[in-house]
Amino acid sequence: MSGSQPPPPAGFPPVNPRVAQYLQTSGRMDTPLSRPGNPTVPVATGRPSPIVNLAPVLGKTPYSDAKDKNPKPDEYIRLQRNILQWLDTHATDQLSSRQAHRWTEQIDPDSGVPCPKLALSLCYYMREIGFSTYCRMVPEKNSFVLYVANPNTDARGTLHDDCYWEQNFKTGEVPPLSNFGFAMELSTMGVADAIEEIGGGIARLTTRLGFDSGMQRVIQHISGLRAPTSGPSSGPAGHGNTGQSPLVPPAGFAGPAASTSA
Structure with missing residues (x-):
């Protein structure tokens, strides 16, 4: 038999450093001490949580x-x-x-x-x-x-x-603010925020309207929803002086809510 020894198996020496120290000092192994490495810290993937969609x-x-x-x-x-x-x-x-x-x-x-x-x-x-x-x-x-x-x-x-x-x-042609549902959603923001949301489109709207009274009625309606204490109201509480339900367009307002059948 040759005096050479086979190489140590993979994963040798033992992970425990005290066992490795004892085996080396007692002459029972020729391989150097193993040094325990730092534990691996899981790295966040940065992936967002999955989006859950309801059935259409x-x-x-x-x-x-x-x-x-x-x-x-x-x-x-x-x-x-x-x-x-x-x-x-x-x-x-x-x-x-x-x-x-x-x-x-x-x-x-x-x-x-x-x-x-x-x-x-x-x-x-x-x-x-x-x-x-x-x-x-x-x-x-x-x-x-x-x-x-x-x-x-x-x-x-x-x-x-x-x-x-x-x-x-x-x-x-797109009737200005013809979508009353969209106008109502803007109305909950208040007049200033609603105008800001319309943004650059306000110039186009007023151009097509010619600053007519229809636009004024819409703005007045939005203002009434924003300020429930602005005056006496014959309608439900919290809707200013429009005297109308929030689901009913202001007088003279032409849009799908008034003209389109369900």
């Missing part, structure tokens, strides 16, 4: 963005990317009418008024990726109305769902 309120749509061969501008493609990024941190059922309205405006960031075909395409693209958005046609007005469906009811229409966009499919 509406059924699947036959629309397919991949099969839609209509030309789409770069702004539309960029907006689709932004919506997918939004889904990284939000559930589909967190979509508000305000957010849907803002996205629809961003199809044409210069004017805030996209062509009707692209507004419809975006609605059904959002439906395709899990949002509960849908369209109802209003033939007598040559227009369509887009909604975010209410997950708490199976009934559909203006009385139940949040309308976020209305547009004339022949002329492309």
